[in-house]
Amino acid sequence: xxxxxxxxxxxxxxxxxxxxxxxxxxxxxxxxxxxxxxxxxxxxxxxxxxxxxxxxxxxxxxxxxxxxxxxxxxxxxxxxxxxxxx
Amino acid sequence: xxxxxxxxxxxxxxxxxxxxxxxxxxxxxxxxxxxxxxxxxxxxxxxxxxxxxxxxxxxxxxxxxxxxxxxxxxxxxxxxxxxxxxxxxxxxxxxxxxxxxxxxxxxxxxxxxxxxxxxxxxxxxxxxxxxxxxxxxxxxxxxxxxxxxxxxxxxxxxxxxxxxxxxxxxxxxxxxxxxxxxxxxxxxxxxxxxxxxxxxxxxxxxxxxxxxxxx
Numbered sequence: 111x112x113x114x115x116x117x118x119x120x121x122x123x124x125x126x127x128x129x130x131x132x133x134x135x136x137x138x139x140x141x142x143x144x145x146x147x148x149x150x151x152x153x154x155x156x157x158x159x160x161x162x163x164x165x166x167x168x169x170x171x172x173x174x175x176x177x178x179x180x181x182x183x184x185x186x187x188x189x190x191x192x193x194x195x196x
Numbered sequence: 197x198x199x200x201x202x203x204x205x206x207x208x209x210x211x212x213x214x215x216x217x218x219x220x221x222x223x224x225x226x227x228x229x230x231x232x233x234x235x236x237x238x239x240x241x242x243x244x245x246x247x248x249x250x251x252x253x254x255x256x257x258x259x260x261x262x263x264x265x266x267x268x269x270x271x272x273x274x275x276x277x278x279x280x281x282x283x284x285x286x287x288x289x290x291x292x293x294x295x296x297x298x299x300x301x302x303x304x305x306x307x308x309x310x311x312x313x314x315x316x317x318x319x320x321x322x323x324x325x326x327x328x329x330x331x332x333x334x335x336x337x338x339x340x341x342x343x344x345x346x347x348x349x350x351x352x353x354x355x356x357x358x359x360x361x362x363x364x365x366x367x368x369x370x371x372x373x374x375x376x377x378x379x380x381x382x383x384x385x386x387x388x389x390x391x392x393x394x395x396x397x398x399x400x401x402x403x404x405x406x407x408x409x410x411x
Contacts, residue, residue: 164269
């Protein structure tokens with residue numbers, strides 16, 4: 111479970127072949143956040159956990175997400191919404 | 197002493213799923229014997245997991261003549277120039293799990309080169325302004341031009357190029373003159389354009405890059 115101290119909401123989505131295929135290649139994960147500290151914590155966790163090492167992260171600020179409409183374009187599914195509390 | 201990536205062979209053996217693979221045996225902490233449908237004997241592959249791999253970081257199995265492929269579990273990793281050179285010399289393919297599956301599908305692990313890299317190398321080498329191309333990493337190219345200074349090109353294959361994907365790619369592969377969005381459908385976010393100005397990098401799609409290399 112991700113834990114943090116920043117006071118920023120982080121939204122995590124899965125998209126791509128991991129939603130449909132039964133074979134693991136990599137797992138595309140989109141992280142939408144404006145909190146660099148929260149992002150660093152997520153990246154550190156992905157790096158250290160063996161089962162998360164197949165995760166291919168794309169990170170978007172909330173303004174980038176709005177501009178690119180990325181989540182809708184790739185039909186991403188929200189898997190976690192974290193309200194980081196101090 | 198055990199290696200930090202000593203878990204990778206067992207992990208990959210547990211997770212491999214491919215129509216062309218009929219059996220997998222763990223040979224050591226960092227190597228597997230993989231039985232492919234089209235081959236009479238098992239194939240040796242070496243496993244690791246790292247973000248930025250140099251030849252010195254690789255497991256000793258990489259030097260075995262029977263080794264045909266280096267699988268790096270972490271996606272978007274940088275394979276540095278000495279790994280590219282070693283792979284050429286020792287004749288093994290390298291890449292992530294998806295690349296390994298493609299190589300198994302083609303039944304050619306030793307000579308595996310992913311489609312994107314092959315396209316970029318061919319396109320650059322055939323360019324009239326270009327004398328030669330060196331691979332600095334698996335995604336970065338040093339382009340020597342006939343009458344102009346040499347330049348570096350870093351290819352990013354993300355769905356879309358964001359400020360963070362630009363920052364992460366430069367951090368892994370090193371400073372560059374041009375960033376090529378090698379996925380033809382990808383877009384540059386405004387934040388990535390702003391970030392590129394701050395770091396002095398030009399963002400390009402393929403057609404624009406070919407034009408820019410003439411000047």
